[in-house]
Structures are given as structure tokens and as C-alpha cells.
Amino acid sequence: MTEKMLQQYKVWDAPTRIFHWVNFTTVILLLLVGTLMYFKKDLGITGLEAKIAIKEIHVWIGYVFAINLSIRLLWGFIGNQYARWSNILPGKSFPAVLSSYIASIKSGEPQQFLGHNPLGRLAVTLMMLILITLAITGLVRAGTDIYYPPLGASFAAHIAAEGVDPASIKPYDKTGTNPEAYQELKAFKGPFGDIHIYVAYTLLAIILLHIIAVVRAEITEGGGLVSAMFSGRKTLAKKPEDLN
Ligand code: HEM
Numbered sequence: 001m002t003e004k005m006l007q008q009y010k011v012w013d014a015p016t017r018i019f020h021w022v023n024f025t026t027v028i029l030l031l032l033v034g035t036l037m038y039f040k041k042d043l044g045i046t047g048l049e050a051k052i053a054i055k056e057i058h059v060w061i062g063y064v065f066a067i068n069l070s071i072r073l074l075w076g077f078i079g080n081q082y083a084r085w086s087n088i089l090p091g092k093s094f095p096a097v098l099s100s101y102i103a104s105i106k107s108g109e110p111q112q113f114l115g116h117n118p119l120g121r122l123a124v125t126l127m128m129l130i131l132i133t134l135a136i137t138g139l140v141r142a143g144t145d146i147y148y149p150p151l152g153a154s155f156a157a158h159i160a161a162e163g164v165d166p167a168s169i170k171p172y173d174k175t176g177t178n179p180e181a182y183q184e185l186k187a188f189k190g191p192f193g194d195i196h197i198y199v200a201y202t203l204l205a206i207i208l209l210h211i212i213a214v215v216r217a218e219i220t221e222g223g224g225l226v227s228a229m230f231s232g233r234k235t236l237a238k239k240p241e242d243l244n
Pocket of ligand 1: 026027030031033034035037038039055058059060061062063065066131134135137138139141142145193196197200203
């Protein structure tokens with residue numbers, strides 16, 4: 001019987017782990033509240049106040065999500081080597097690294113990595129692009145729909161009729177607005193809402209795929225991927241490909 005030497009490595013730093021779990025929690029809450037918004041009529045929620053309240057809750061969770069995401073984007077330039085964009089985003093050598101990893105899976109002897117494996121790097125890149133798109137389109141809609149920061153005050157100023165204080169304009173109420181500017185804002189916000197919803201449901205599909213892929217890698221390759229996101233440490237039997 002061949003005995004394998006297990007070795008433990010410190011991989012994920014605390015900011016990366018905190019980001020992951022705050023992101024995980026806020027994304028699930030945003031999907032739940034977003035779905036509630038989408039099906040509000042079917043669920044018997046018809047009052048304007050309730051509609052605005054649900055949107056406000058979604059936006060407040062959205063702020064936590066967007067701030068957490070911004071910190072992670074910055075951390076990718078200052079964190080440890082595994083948290084850095086230079087080790088995550090696919091670069092010049094990526095096609096060779098990916099095909100070597102896929103070949104190793106097919107051979108039944110999958111290569112092991114301390115950071116993300118090459119398929120994980122693709123998934124993380126795609127998820128980051130999706131999260132950034134959701135944050136931008138969400139923040140625009142928070143401004144156009146309920147005049148919330150960071151853009152709400154400018155949108156309210158744009159649609160306010162002459163002599164009307166923009167701060168007095170209420171969501172879903174045309175009182176005090178300039179009809180032409182109101183229509184302009186309505187036309188402007190449409191595409192942001194469409195992109196937001198399509199991308200949100202694409203994210204849902206990718207999250208499910210990501211979970212399936214992590215479970216597959218955990219079963220076939222080991223390494224304690226899931227517990228590593230809590231403890232920061234991975235335990236590997238083979239020499240990792242990305243050990244410096
Ligand atoms: C992972 C992040 C997010 C997910 C999965 C998500 C999901 C959703 C979903 C499913 C809807 C329902 C769309 C509809 O009713 O037509 C929605 C709407 C909305 N979201 Fe998000 N959202 C996210 C982030 C954000 C952020 C960061 C903000 C702002 C801070 C935001 C603000 C809004 C607003 C204002 C709406 C209403 C748009 C409308 O009525 O069409 N969202 N979101």
C-alpha cells in the first residue's frame with residue numbers, strides 16, 4: 001500500500017474568507033428578495049408602499065454587497081498571492097495551464113492547486129464580472145426608482161419641475177416632476193432593469209454549477225476546499241502546482 005504524506009498549507013487570508021461568506025450571504029438574500037419583487041403580484045403584494053419597502057430592503061442589502069465587492073476588488077491587488085488578480089484572471093499562459101489540468105483530470109490523477117484550479121479561475125472571473133454588472137445596474141436602479149444614493153439625488157434633480165425641490169419628489173409619484181424629463185428617465189432605466197434581471201438569473205445558474213464543481217473537486221481531488229474557506233488552510237497529498 002502506498003502511503004501519502006498529507007501536508008497543510010495556509011491559503012486564504014482572512015479578508016478573502018470574510019469577503020466570500022459576506023458575498024455568499026448577501027447574494028442569496030438579494031436573490032430571495034429580488035425573486036419576491038419579481039413575483040410580487042402573484043404573491044398578492046399589490047400596495048405601492050409594500051412595493052417600495054421591498055425595494056428598499058433589497059437596496060440596503062445591495063449596499064452591503066457592493067461595499068464588500070469593492071473591498072475584494074481592491075484586495076486582489078494587495079492580498080496574499082492566492083487572493084491576487086494576477087493569480088486568478090486568465091493570462092497568457094492560461095490556455096496551457098488549463099489543458100494540462102483537464103488532461104490530468106482525464107488521466108485520473110488530477111493536479112492539485114493551493115489557489116483556485118484553472119476551471120475555478122474561469123468560474124471566479126465570470127462570477128466577478130457578473131457581480132460587478134449587478135452592482136452597477138442595481139445602484140443605477142436604486143437611483144432611478146427610489147432616488148437612493150449614489151445617483152438618486154442627480155436623477156431627482158433631473159426630473160424635478162422648475163422651482164420644485166428635488167428632495168420632495170417621491171418614488172412612483174409624478175407630483176412635482178417635469179413630464180418630459182420623467183419619461184426620459186423611464187426610458188433610460190429600462191435597459192438597466194433588463195440587464196439586472198437576466199444577469200441575476202445567469203448568476204443563479206452559475207452558482208449552482210460552481211457548487212457542483214466544488215463538490216466534484218472535493219470528492220475526486222480532496223484538499224478540503226469547503227473547510228478551507230472557513231479555516232484558510234488546505235490539506236493536500238500531492239505537491240501543489242502553484243507552490244512557490
Ligand atoms: C448579487 C447581487 C444581486 C442580485 C442577485 C439581484 C437580484 C435582483 C432581482 C432578481 C431583481 C428583480 C427584478 C424585477 O423585479 O424585475 C432585482 C431588482 C432590483 N435590484 Fe437587485 N440584485 C443584486 C444586486 C443589487 C444591488 C447591489 C442593488 C443596489 C444597491 C440592487 C438594486 C435593485 C433594484 C433597485 C431593483 C428593482 C429593479 C426593477 O424594479 O426592475 N440590486 N435584483
